[in-house]
Structures are given as structure tokens and as C-alpha cells.
Amino acid sequence: ITRGTADPIPRVQIPARALHFSVIIMLNANTYVTSQKGIGGTIRNQYEDFYVEEIPEIIPDGEGPNVYVWIEKLGRTTLDVVLDIARDLHISRKRMGFAGMKDKKARTRQWICISNMESEEQFRQVKDLEGTIYKTDFLKVVRGRKKLRMGQLKGNKFQILIRDIDDIEKSAEKVCGLGKKYYLCNRNQERCFLETRKIAEIAQLVEHNLAKVG
Numbered sequence: 001i002t003r004g005t006a007d008p009i010p011r012v013q014i015p016a017r018a019l020h021f022s023v024i025i026m027l028n029a030n031t032y033v034t035s036q037k038g039i040g041g042t043i044r045n046q047y048e049d050f051y052v053e054e055i056p057e058i059i060p061d062g063e064g065p066n067v068y069v070w071i072e073k074l075g076r077t078t079l080d081v082v083l084d085i086a087r088d089l090h091i092s093r094k095r096m097g098f099a100g101m102k103d104k105k106a107r108t109r110q111w112i113c114i115s116n117m118e119s120e121e122q123f124r125q126v127k128d129l130e131g132t133i134y135k136t137d138f139l140k141v142v143r144g145r146k147k148l149r150m151g152q153l154k155g156n157k158f159q160i161l162i163r164d165i166d167d168i169e170k171s172a173e174k175v176c177g178l179g180k181k182y183y184l185c186n187r188n189q190e191r192c193f194l195e196t197r198k199i200a201e202i203a204q205l206v207e208h209n210l211a212k213v214g
């Protein structure tokens with residue numbers, strides 16, 4: 001949880017009276033309810049306030065007949081972007097693959113796969129689309145051996161900005177207090193994340209309602 005600064009990727013300008021925190025939600029998470037009183041505030045005032053990044057199951061290795069594009073989109077659905085790419089490449093939508101739909105009212109990152117693009121000319125055509133797809137950036141274009149199919153992801157990372165909090169110090173202490181009790185360290189990746197249950201409880205603090213994650 002950060003105040004005044006955000007994690008390195010992506011960079012977010014944190015205004016006064018706001019909290020910014022990062023969480024990871026893995027698939028198949030359960031639903032939890034907490035008894036704590038909410039901290040107030042508002043979320044999703046701007047698309048940039050809500051960030052989602054896919055945790056892929058398949059990582060393209062740079063070789064193969066398929067082309068993977070790591071995209072960042074803003075205010076668009078995954079399907080909108082997929083259809084735009086298929087249209088501009090003059091190929092069937094059925095050749096486009098992705099692991100899951102990402103929020104429209106957010107800034108999101110995920111892999112898009114274009115199957116059977118074996119020639120260097122086809123690879124170049126994909127790269128040439130960079131900067132031409134509405135509100136979508138191509139952050140990486142690389143070849144992959146396998147096609148990408150729905151459900152082939154481990155989960156999603158979230159960064160959420162909570163605005164208009166009256167008592168920023170007290171709210172930060174409350175949310176941080178929850179996190180400290182259930183802070184886990186992933187030694188293999190040398191990164192630390194909050195346990196899924198406590199992620200739901202933080203969401204409960206924001207909404208003071210039933211927290212649903214998954």
C-alpha cells in the first residue's frame with residue numbers, strides 16, 4: 001500500500017486524500033465478509049484509477065508460428081481490441097486468442113495471440129499496427145509456439161486508487177494493519193503479496209459491503 005507514490009509499473013499520480021494499493025487475485029478465490037467499518041472514499045473516478053494486469057500461464061519464448069502481443073488498453077473491452085486487430089490484418093477473428101476478458105473501465109494489460117503467422121512479412125504486419133489501434137499500445141510483440149486459449153492464465157494483478165478519503169492517516173493504518181497480519185513472501189519470485197482472503201477484506205473496507213473476488 002502506498003501513499004503519494006505508486007509501484008514502478010505503472011506509474012500513477014497519487015492526489016491528496018487518496019490511498020493506492022496493489023493486490024493479486026488468483027483464480028478460484030472464495031468470497032469473504034469482514035466486520036470492519038469501511039474507510040470511505042471513492043474508486044474508479046477515472047479509468048486510470050483501476051489497473052489490471054494479467055498473470056499469464058503461457059510465456060511466449062520468441063519462436064513458433066504464432067505472434068503474441070502484450071497490449072495495454074484504456075477504456076476498451078478486450079473484444080474491441082481483438083476485432084480491430086483482426087480487421088486491420090484482414091484475418092478471421094477465429095485466429096485471435098486471449099486468456100480472458102479485462103475490464104473496460106480501467107487500464108489493463110494482457111497477451112493477445114494471433115495464430116498461424118509464420119512468415120516474417122506477417123510478423124512485420126503485426127508490428128506495423130503499433131500506434132494505430134485506438135487507445136491500445138503494443139508493449140511487446142514476440143513469437144510463440146502454442147496458441148493462447150480462454151482460461152490460460154494464473155490470475156490478475158490489480159492496482160486500485162481510492163480517492164476522497166477524509167482521514168487518510170487512520171485509513172492507511174487500518175488497511176496496512178490488515179495486510180501485516182497476512183503478508184506472505186514468495187521467495188521464488190522475490191516479491192510479496194497479500195493473501196487472497198485479506199484482499200477480499202480490503203475490498204470490504206472500501207465498499208463496506210459483500211466483497212466478491214475471483
